[in-house]
Amino acid sequence: MGGVARALLRRAVQAALVVILVSALCFTLVRILPGDQALRIAEGRYGYDRVTAAAADAVRAELGLDRPAIEQFAAWVGRLARGDLGASLVTGERVVAEVAYQLGHSLMLALAALAIALVIGPILGLFAGLRPGGVVDQAGMVGAAALRAMPVFALGIGLMLVFGVALGWLPVAGFHEAENIILPALALGLGLAAASARVARDATVAVTSAPFFRFALLRGLTRAQAVWQHVPRNAAVPVLAYLGVQLALLVEGVVVVESLFGWPGIGHALSHAIAARDVPMLQGTALSLGLIFVALNAATDLAMIALDPRRR
Amino acid sequence: MTPALTIEDLHAHAGDAVLLRGVSLAVVPGVPLTILGETGSGKTLVAEAAMGTLAPELAASGRVALGGAVSEAGAPDARRGLWGRGIALLPQEPWLALDPTQRVLAQVAEGHRFIRGLAASEARARAREDLAALGLADAVRRYPHQLSGGMAQRVAVAAARAGGAPLLLADEPTKGLDADLRDAVVALLRGALEAGGALLCITHDIAVARALGGEIMVMLRGEVVERGPTAQVLGAPRHAYTRRLLAAEPQAWAERARPVPGAEVLSATGLAAERGGRRLFAGLDLAVGAGEWVAVTGPSGCGKTTLGNILLGLLQPVAGAVRRRGGLARTRYQKLYQDPVATFAPRLDLRTALAEAARLHAVPWAQVAAMLDRLRVADALLDRRPDQVSGGELQRIAIARALLPDPVFLFADEPTSRLDPITQQETMEVLRDVSAERGLAVLLVTHDQAMARKVAGRQLVLPGP
Secondary structure (H helix, E strand, C coil), X not given: XXXXXXXXXXXXXXXXXXXXXXXXXXXXXXXXXXXXXHHHHHHHHHCCCCCCHHHHHHHHHHHCCCCCXXXXXXXXXXXXXXXXXXXXXXXXXXXHHHHHHHHHHHHHHHHHHHHHHXXXXXXXXXXXXXXXXXXXXXXXXXXXXXXXXXXXXXXXXXHHHHHXXXXXXXXXXXXXXXXXXHHHHHHHHHHHXXXXXXXXXXXXXXXXXXXXXXXXXXXXXXXXXXXXXXXXXXXXXXXXXXXXXXXXXXXXXXXXXXXXXXXXXXHHHHHHHHHCCCHHHHHHHHHHHHHHHHHHHHHHHHHXXXXXXXXX | CCCCEEEEEEEEEECCEEEEEEEEEEXXXXXXXXXXXXXXXXXXXXXXXXXXXXXXCCEEEXXXXXXXXXXXXXXXXXXXXXXXXXXXXXXXXXXXXXXXXXXXXXXXXXXXXHHCCCCHHHHHHHHHHHHHHCCCHHHCCXXXXXXXXXXXXHHHHHHHHCCCCCEEEEECCCCCCCHHHXXXXXXXXXHHHHCCCEEEEEECCHHHHHHHCXXXXXXXXXXXXXXXXXXXXXXXXXXXXXXXXXXXXXXHCCCCCCCCCCCXXXXXXXXXXXXXXXXXXXXXXEEEECCCEEEEECCCCCCHHHHHHHHHCCCCCCEEEEEECCCCCHHHEEEXXXXXXXXXXXXXXXXXXXXXXXXXXXXXXXXXXXXXXXXXXXXXXXXXXXXXXXXHHHHHHHHHHHHCCCCCEEEEECCCCCCCHHXXXXXXXXXXXXXXXXXXXXXXXXXXXXXXXXXXXXXEECCCC
């Protein structure tokens, strides 16, 4: 299986690059953000109203923030190489432990969103593509364009207003009940579903006008038989390829949606870490998001190889 | 014997243009019927009428009797229920007619399962037998991209016939195939006949008609101009058009004096080339003189095109060197491609395309116009796009374009393989005239042995894998 080994090797190299670039970028960005890092950390620990310049100085000394930047970075890279992401500057918890807890929630949300995207999108696209210009096609594609054009935060607030406030069917925040995941997963998954519906629609049109589909009909298969035998697998190849590109949106959306719905995942932790200038947490969460992106892409690659024998 | 297919008094027209005029035929089991004609003769419309897939905007009349039922020729879907059961269509370019994501066995088994209604396991067993009978027992688990052109052709035959249709309809079954594969396809079609089937074959290739034997119909502009036993029609043609078609076969071309090679324009020593790590040829020496014709022949994939591209400097050889005559611009070494459509910008009218090339080579338009006139390209054609003229017209325009920089060497890569026989002959005549006048050396890649023998001063045969 040369194709599988090649794909995994490529993604492993990408993962290594993600680790190096993300950690360096996080470290630099925090340093050039306006405001005093030590003061922000002290605020995080003691509260806005009780923080003093003395407390900030104490934090600076304790965490070695007054050492040269290059020295701090070298120390962090040295720990990273041993698998140690350090401790949160605010809570003092190990970053690995915090991230491990959040990772589960984020993965659950991401997979739920992907499931929604893969159930709604390709099926809608298939039916739209089987009758180009028909009712399903026109209505579905207008809906898909609208959903696709809407920013994730606007879609999330819209869902909250409709299902949480007006109808009162679903909770707008929280994470202890199963129903809590529905709205954030929809907010995240509908945009992806819209994009994959478009691709699935075009792929279906392309497959049903391909010579091999025509040949299946001429051999005597009914249209339904020919569609069932030849369309799904052939149309799935471009849908998956495009999904791989779309995964960047998923990772980006996780940050927005988790903050919006108070979902205790990595994206939520990332935005908190930025506000608190909690460099180890920022690096840990950004790294995790980057690696999730690479892992999902590797899974996409493997699925493509399984679907399309020409890639093996 | 009861005919498997009868077509009576088939007419079709699109607006004022009459496309078919009173075509009648009967195909009986065991005797192949070949319809011979060039592009635009209406022969493919006859096949579509038999299947019942004529475009609805063609007003068609006539009757088709198939599988014991008579229906109107133009009625949409009238014979839809007989596809695969009563009539099987062999696709053109079978490598495109197979699902790229499905194994060969599954594609053949579909016919047994969905048309004959067998259980899945039984259908697979039958498909395995079909493929084994065609010498494909080892290929059942392959995907289409792992098949050669000839294997894909056999799989397509097995898939088309799996539903059990007694009548096989083959529309240009040898399109795009070299001579060896063409013979294999003819053998395959004959095999179907010997198993008790009926065969209607539509082709522009006289060699296919001759090899199939049986009965033949010659079509011209929507009409049958001559019909009868194949041996008799091809041996003693009565209609002027049939005689013209036969005269267009390369072996029947008039002998011309072979040009005496002039000063050397190009030489190569010790050439070697590889493709995908596989050695194509090695230690090849070649020298071409002005006005000389060298034919390069050999089986598909033996590196004929690669050799030409190396001589032009488009590819680097693995070993050896090419020497072109000193003091000449690179553009004096030109290439004529197999598929002219692919060499023109699709949305640009031909006049603009030619004018740009003329400007590039600083050739006055009057000279271009004179060459086009010489090649019998009507001026009005130039206002069309490449897909709006015929293949023969476009290839003649491509020749005019390749001649703009006044080449001393032309690499002609199967320049007529997609043309009808008569157009092929005319195109080759013009090319030979120009070559003789200008001392243009030509390296001709061809699958057609007869043509190579007829036009080339010498032949270079690449051994192949």
